[in-house]
Amino acid sequence: MSQAGDDIMTRKKRARVTLEQVANHAGVSRATASLVVRGSPHISKETREKVLNSMKELGYIYDRVAANLRSQRSSTVGLIITEIGNPFFSELLVGVHEALDKEGYTVILGTTFDSPSKQDALLSTMLEYRVGGVIMSPVPGCSVDMVERLKQWEIPVVLVAREMPSGEQFDYIGIDNVAGGRLVTEHLIQQGHRRIAFLGGFSGSSAWRDRKKGYCQAFHQAGLEIDESLIIEAPATRQGGINAIKQALQHPNPPTAAFGYNDIVAFGVMLGLKEAGMIPGRDFAVVGFDNIQESSMFNPPLTTVSAFPQLIGTYAADILHQRMNGDAGEAKRLILQPELVVRESSLLHSDHQF
Template identity: 45%
Template sequence: MQTTKRITLLDIAADAGVSRATVSLVMRESPLVAAETRERVLLSAERLGYVYDRVAASLRSQRSASVGLVVTSVGNPFFAEITTGVESVLSETGRLAILGQHSESLATQERLLNQLLEYRVDGVILTAVAGTPASAIERLTRNGVNVVLCTRRVPGAAASYVGSDNEAGARAAAGHLLDHGVATVAFVGGVDGSPRRERARGLTAGLVGRGFDPSLLVSIPSPPTREGGYAATVDLLRTATLPVGIQAYNDIVAFGVAAAVRDAGLVVGHDVALIGFDDIQASRFEQPPLTTVDSDAAGIGARAAELFMRPPDERGEHVELMSPARLVVRSSCGCGDDSPAKGG
């Protein structure tokens, strides 16, 4: 069987007519090499098909130039947009993002974090599983890994955090639902964790601010999926007084809510005023287009990566960055419709 010889620095040196040390300096982007020499070495490397041996470089430096990005589900477009934001920053420095999903499983998250430690990643940007102990974050930092928590807090963890202003976004949504004259207000979807608690607080504050009895708020947790939103809404509609105002935990849950409303023979934007959360791209193409809260997912990802990129002497200062949350009004809430669930 024919084997292909791996191109080495010595091969490039011979082709370019320089020393191996000079080639090494060029590959490490040292400013000590003259521009003409650098160009000649790079042209030789390209002509010979040289591939940088990052594994060997990592062994020498004890650094991998990679960052673990661990999220809840790659199937949720919200996390795809976060990933885009992270990549937009990391790509400028030649760093590689290693993506993993835990699907709300503590065991899966532990396995992923262990593997990232084994690969000697420089940092981890983590949307933690609900219930993650602070000790899981401490283990990473004790091993020299820079940790940035993204969209979900871990109580007691010594790490920086980036997320959206969930309370303000839900507060605005609550007022908008009441503008539509709904008889029932429900918070549907999501598992216990800081995002759901913050959105619940904002929703409650918005209702109280408008004189609505918060004890009448119906809260139905569920997995943050279409299936979870669908099942929760089926239960809600059995007893709710119409018209109903629903704040969905996220846009994916809202899609499941809308399907359950249609299957019950009701109309979104008429019998049910529906608001999502996140403003993923698909929300504007729903029928009717989904009113939602823009949480700036790509911006959250970019800011998380920027926090990771801080100089080592600044990483001991744990900071919190919040993206503004903005209500985006479309049709699912009843705006533009002459229905019982109508408002501005």
């Protein structure tokens, strides 16, 4: 259970100035001082100033921990993402953070690294800390049970970027991954490619399945066959991309283009191509997904799909804020439409043949 080990704790020596001391100093009651702190309108100008002066004089520090305990409220919000190393999530974090900050919330951060047990542990911690709400990107194969526990305690939950099986009851902000996958694949087909690998990511994540769905749709629509052996799962990391493209190039009938699960994978794919002596954007087309800031600066600049992570974060924060203020309406679904950004990595010179 919740072992509060002593080793990880710190003891404070200097005693805190309490509201009671402020009240005494100002010659009013504790309750009055409390009202002043909270900016109540039922306080006369003079008392307010008396109290504010005493606060300043004594160096008073508001104790949110005590206040939250008594009031059964919380101005803390939990944010659970898979990893901060991925710019998609760090940009999402920026969006969430800025929006919540503006409203006066404090953010508690957690990263799951796609481990369900870590996610459960994080959710527990957040419950223990009495967070007022949670924004999370669920791990693949995440069971709804744990998250429902939050619902039980009437802690609003907003899902971002990834869906959860039977998670219809939760607000969700994401991008239309099917459309995104289709955009990418249609683009590559239009460029004349017929053998297009889909590299990286794992089928456990809803985003992966949707992007693949879009990939398949584009193939079908063009009347082309899908070669399942060109769909290679791998960690959604640079190294995963390197490995995946290497494996794909071993194929007796290798692909001429690759759709990376996300930009990071696509970077890996391009690095792998370079290692194999090929020049991405000339000998081989590569497309990514997310349009993180770096993708415009890669060599060559990466064709990709904008997934608007920061915007997703902002919306998620806004919705959570509404929920925390009592909005109990139906679960909202906000699906942003992706936009294809064509750059050099997918525009092979016309003198190439396939």
